[in-house]
Amino acid sequence: MSDQSVQDSKIAWHSIEIDQTLERLQSDPEQGLSASEAERRLERYGPNEIEDTGGRTAWAILLDQFKNIMLLMLIAVAFVSGGLSLQDGEFPKDAIAIMSIVILNGVLGYLQESKAEQALAALKNMASPQVRVVRDGKIVEVSAKELVPGDVILLEAGVQVSADGRLIEESNLQVIEAALTGEAQSVDKDAPIALEADTGIGDRVNMIFQGTEVVKGRAKAIVTSTGMQTELGKIAAMIQSVEDEETPLQRRMTQLGNVLVTGSLILVAIVVIGGTWAKGVESFRNLLEVSLSMAVAVVPEGLPAVITVTLALGTQRMVKRNALIRRLPAVETLGSVTTICSDKTGTLTQNKMVVQAVETPSHRFKVTGDGYEPSGEFKPDGQNPGDSDRDSQATIQNLEKYPELPPLLLACVLCNDAFLQYEDDQWAIVGDPTEGALLSLAGKLEITKDRFADRLARVAEFPFSSERKRMSAISKVGSWEELTDGGSLPFPRTEATREDPPFLMFTKGSPELTLDCCTQIQVGDRLEPLNDDRREAIVRQNNEMASRGLRVLGFAYKPLAEQPPEGSETEHERELIWIGLVGMLDAPRPEVRNAVEKCRNAGIRPVVITGDHQLTARAIAVDLGIAQEGDRVLTGQELEKMSDADLDQIVDAVSVYARVSPEHKLRIVQTLQKRGKFVAMTGDGVNDAPALKQSDIGIAMGITGTDVSKEASDMVLLDDNFATIVAATEEGRVVYTNIRRFIKYILGSNIGEVLTIAAAPILALPEVPLTPLQILWMNLVTDGFPALALAVEPPAPDVMKHPPYSPRESIFARGLGAYMVRIGIVFAIITITLMYWSYHQNSETWKTMVFTTLCVSQMGHAIAVRSKTRLTVEVNPFSNPYVLGAVAITTSLQLMLIYVEPLRNFFGTDVLTPTELAVCLGFSTLLFIWVELEKIFLRLFPRMNKD
Ligand code: ATP
Numbered sequence: 050m051s052d053q054s055v056q057d058s059k060i061a062w063h064s065i066e067i068d069q070t071l072e073r074l075q076s077d078p079e080q081g082l083s084a085s086e087a088e089r090r091l092e093r094y095g096p097n098e099i100e101d102t103g104g105r106t107a108w109a110i111l112l113d114q115f116k117n118i119m120l121l122m123l124i125a126v127a128f129v130s131g132g133l134s135l136q137d138g139e140f141p142k143d144a145i146a147i148m149s150i151v152i153l154n155g156v157l158g159y160l161q162e163s164k165a166e167q168a169l170a171a172l173k174n175m176a177s178p179q180v181r182v183v184r185d186g187k188i189v190e191v192s193a194k195e196l197v198p199g200d201v202i203l204l205e206a207g208v209q210v211s212a213d214g215r216l217i218e219e220s221n222l223q224v225i226e227a228a229l230t231g232e233a234q235s236v237d238k239d240a241p242i243a244l245e246a247d248t249g250i251g252d253r254v255n256m257i258f259q260g261t262e263v264v265k266g267r268a269k270a271i272v273t274s275t276g277m278q279t280e281l282g283k284i285a286a287m288i289q290s291v292e293d294e295e296t297p298l299q300r301r302m303t304q305l306g307n308v309l310v311t312g313s314l315i316l317v318a319i320v321v322i323g324g325t326w327a328k329g330v331e332s333f334r335n336l337l338e339v340s341l342s343m344a345v346a347v348v349p350e351g352l353p354a355v356i357t358v359t360l361a362l363g364t365q366r367m368v369k370r371n372a373l374i375r376r377l378p379a380v381e382t383l384g385s386v387t388t389i390c391s392d393k394t395g396t397l398t399q400n401k402m403v404v405q406a407v408e409t410p411s412h413r414f415k416v417t418g419d420g421y422e423p424s425g426e427f428k429p430d431g432q433n434p435g436d437s438d439r440d441s442q443a444t445i446q447n448l449e450k451y452p453e454l455p456p457l458l459l460a461c462v463l464c465n466d467a468f469l470q471y472e473d474d475q476w477a478i479v480g481d482p483t484e485g486a487l488l489s490l491a492g493k494l495e496i497t498k499d500r501f502a503d504r505l506a507r508v509a510e511f512p513f514s515s516e517r518k519r520m521s522a523i524s525k526v527g528s529w530e531e532l533t534d535g536g537s538l539p540f541p542r543t544e545a546t547r548e549d550p551p552f553l554m555f556t557k558g559s560p561e562l563t564l565d566c567c568t569q570i571q572v573g574d575r576l577e578p579l580n581d582d583r584r585e586a587i588v589r590q591n592n593e594m595a596s597r598g599l600r601v602l603g604f605a606y607k608p609l610a611e612q613p614p615e616g617s618e619t620e621h622e623r624e625l626i627w628i629g630l631v632g633m634l635d636a637p638r639p640e641v642r643n644a645v646e647k648c649r650n651a652g653i654r655p656v657v658i659t660g661d662h663q664l665t666a667r668a669i670a671v672d673l674g675i676a677q678e679g680d681r682v683l684t685g686q687e688l689e690k691m692s693d694a695d696l697d698q699i700v701d702a703v704s705v706y707a708r709v710s711p712e713h714k715l716r717i718v719q720t721l722q723k724r725g726k727f728v729a730m731t732g733d734g735v736n737d738a739p740a741l742k743q744s745d746i747g748i749a750m751g752i753t754g755t756d757v758s759k760e761a762s763d764m765v766l767l768d769d770n771f772a773t774i775v776a777a778t779e780e781g782r783v784v785y786t787n788i789r790r791f792i793k794y795i796l797g798s799n800i801g802e803v804l805t806i807a808a809a810p811i812l813a814l815p816e817v818p819l820t821p822l823q824i825l826w827m828n829l830v831t832d833g834f835p836a837l838a839l840a841v842e843p844p845a846p847d848v849m850k851h852p853p854y855s856p857r858e859s860i861f862a863r864g865l866g867a868y869m870v871r872i873g874i875v876f877a878i879i880t881i882t883l884m885y886w887s888y889h890q891n892s893e894t895w896k897t898m899v900f901t902t903l904c905v906s907q908m909g910h911a912i913a914v915r916s917k918t919r920l921t922v923e924v925n926p927f928s929n930p931y932v933l934g935a936v937a938i939t940t941s942l943q944l945m946l947i948y949v950e951p952l953r954n955f956f957g958t959d960v961l962t963p964t965e966l967a968v969c970l971g972f973s974t975l976l977f978i979w980v981e982l983e984k985i986f987l988r989l990f991p992r993m994n995k996d
Pocket of ligand 1: 392393394395481483484513514515518519520557558559560601602658659660661662
């Protein structure tokens with residue numbers, strides 16, 4: 050068959066049988082495609098990607114840039130200034146320069162926004178789902194982008210479907226197809242049937258579609274189309290829901306623009322009306338020029354570029370620290386987090402499970418081993434009645450002595466969706482580490498999946514869910530001979546198995562909940578009723594293991610006469626036979642202890658929210674310093690009974706929540722937020738999505754997280770590590786502090802310029818001291834370079850030693866507004882004094898002296914503003930060498946403007962004599978001295994420091 054028929058968009062795949070589908074796509078359900086064939090098809094059909102066709106058009110993004118009030122004012126200035134120049138028969142140099150800046154700012158804003166969209170798309174791509182696919186007969190994980198038609202993929206709850214496909218087999222599969230059909234309800238799928246060709250998408254129950262989400266069950270499917278050929282690809286615009294939310298920074302910038310423009314308009318009005326009133330209409334032209342210069346001076350033209358660079362660098366630094374930002378506002382708001390609600394497994398712990406203890410009704414066993422390697426010791430722990438010394442020294446050789454173990458170990462391998470693989474000289478797992486640990490446990494006694502896969506094939510299952518906290522798998526028992534592997538596995542003939550049951554159901558899950566489903570217990574090779582004493586003993590054993598920080602699972606089984614239908618778990622997961630407990634160690638991540646301490650110093654409260662047992666949770670939390678011995682642990686059950694008011698009362702005091710379900714997480718976040726907290730919340734499962742969306746910073750797990758949780762998050766932890774959240778928070782604080790720092794720096798200068806220009810007519814000077822061109826030069830170049838350097842200022846030593854700031858605070862908060870005004874006034878006093886003095890010295894060059902003093906003063910300011918409280922001599926000048934570099938370059942450029950003739954002519958400056966230059970430099974140091982004096986003042990009166 051030719052390649053032509055593969056990925057033929059005209060084929061109604063839902064209307065043909067599975068065999069035909071496989072044949073047409075030239076694939077095999079067991080072997081999948083070969084790696085080389087997959088590569089060939091990838092080349093032929095291209096990557097499995099949806100091209101970005103939705104969102105705003107490029108024009109719309111560009112036009113949006115000019116909705117900014119400051120740019121509108123500049124455009125008006127350019128027109129008036131151009132008109133005046135033309136009237137005088139001059140070349141409209143200023144107007145062109147201003148318009149160029151307007152256009153440059155617009156283009157820059159455009160690039161920033163479209164780049165941001167692209168960058169986010171690229172980042173999302175990095176978090177692009179991994180898909181389990183069968184290639185060359187092996188299950189491997191490949192990036193969704195590499196899927197090709199004919200690939201056999203495996204799906205399970207939590208997965209976002211990455212291509213369109215025909216189901217080959219499925220179990221309890223339920224999919225939400227809202228992305229495609231708008232229908233929020235999940236759809237039950239059914240593999241075997243073939244449908245009418247004209248069946249609508251919503252009714253194609255034998256198909257799965259890209260962009261939809263598996264919420265329950267498992268399935269195997271063959272990919273029929275990828276990329277733009279999929280149903281979603283065909284209506285690609287549908288998923289491109291562009292988020293048009295204003296970021297806190299944008300909000301603050303709008304506020305800043307409004308204040309500056311209003312302030313300057315008021316000043317202009319005062320100068321023009323006051324001046325005309327005082328000096329008559331003939332001075333109107335001069336006053337108009339003054340106003341134009343003031344309007345140009347007030348707009349911080351360089352600011353957008355500096356902000357873009359800062360945010361971009363911030364995102365990059367975060368990725369380097371393993372935090373992938375999915376929504377830009379998170380970069381700025383991360384620093385405001387007051388509470389981090391974290392999962393336990395994998396985030397606080399390593400998620401490398403190693404079984405250490407097994408307790409069956411009559412025996413306790415000790416297990417040792419390394420990682421997932423299915424070898425190591427599995428021996429009685431020496432405390433069982435009847436254990437000899439020899440028994441407790443060696444791995445069990447003879448299972449017959451321990452008849453409770455065979456059912457338990459079979460449950461470990463049969464009620465299990467993970468696989469052990471030997472790769473690159475080590476044992477690794479594909480799937481859930483908890484299940485991997487159970488496979489390696491059973492492997493230590495040579496009970497493996499392969500050995501029983503055919504004999505005890507799984508025919509049905511009740512899949513795991515975080516709400517039920519357990520799962521069951523039903524295996525068909527061909528014959529007793531097969532079950533016992535020809536007698537080599539001594540599965541005991543109990544009352545339950547005497548009649549050769551046709552099906553066996555194995556259940557594993559949280560010990561309490563599994564125990565609740567049991568009515569009998571297997572003791573030796575007999576069944577006994579599970580009386581209260583027995584139950585209490587099991588709970589005691591469970592608590593004892595959990596308080597050692599072990600993650601404990603309970604096991605049970607039950608013979609079944611018939612294969613249970615899908616969804617009948619409530620009916621069948623009862624009257625089970627209890628067989629034992631398995632405790633596994635999931636060691637805390639070593640770096641988390643430090644991260645927790647850092648959080649505490651930074652006024653951030655870490656909270657554990659886990660599905661695990663309260664004692665396990667507490668042991669880990671205490672070990673990591675999140676809670677203290679004796680602290681209250683709230684369980685999901687208690688939470689359920691609690692009223693909102695009661696929860697509200699204690700939510701600030703509880704640091705450990707155990708045995709919670711995803712919907713409890715939502716309630717916890719909401720209550721914390723009601724109490725004014727700014728909450729970061731981690732999650733990995735499908736059902737965590739609402740809590741992730743509700744939280745202020747939703748954090749998904751990069752490794753273990755489901756695609757659905759990633760889609761709902763603001764940030765993805767590439768390494769699933771709690772310490773990364775703290776690192777990202779730190780970066781968030783650094784970004785915000787640096788933004789505030791250069792805003793302070795730039796705007797102080799703008800205010801100084803405006804006041805100096807306004808003073809000229811008041812002091813009866815004949816001309817405007819600064820031309821619009823010179824002002825643009827200052828705002829863009831001589832302020833811009835040092836500001837860029839300040840954007841990469843390393844974190845201050847105390848960045849994680851103060852409580853977080855509110856994300857809703859104004860840009861002028863914590864003394865920033867007052868600082869700007871104060872520095873602006875000092876700046877103006879210095880330059881106005883110089884202006885007045887030099888003009889009255891009959892200097893020809895007074896304007897160039899004002900221009901130079903304004904520029905050079907800012908150099909000293911850039912050096913001083915690096916720290917709010919540390920004197921410049923106390924700050925290592927090389928900890929941010931960019932500031933020194935920027936100061937050197939900018940000063941040289943400024944001198945070139947005065948001493949290089951063509952530049953002098955263009956910018957309208959005059960040559961300064963060495964004495965005049967020295968006077969300018971002398972005046973310029975005054976601003977630096979002022980800022981340093983402020984620091985000394987703040988040290989003497991620390992209460993005055995609002996920052
Ligand atoms: P966290 O919420 O911190 O990630 P968790 O992994 O314990 O912790 P869940 O995945 O919701 O949270 O699991 C809840 C409980 O369900 C576990 O404590 C365990 O008892 C049980 N459990 C977890 N995985 C499985 C599984 N594969 N099969 C059966 N039961 C499981």
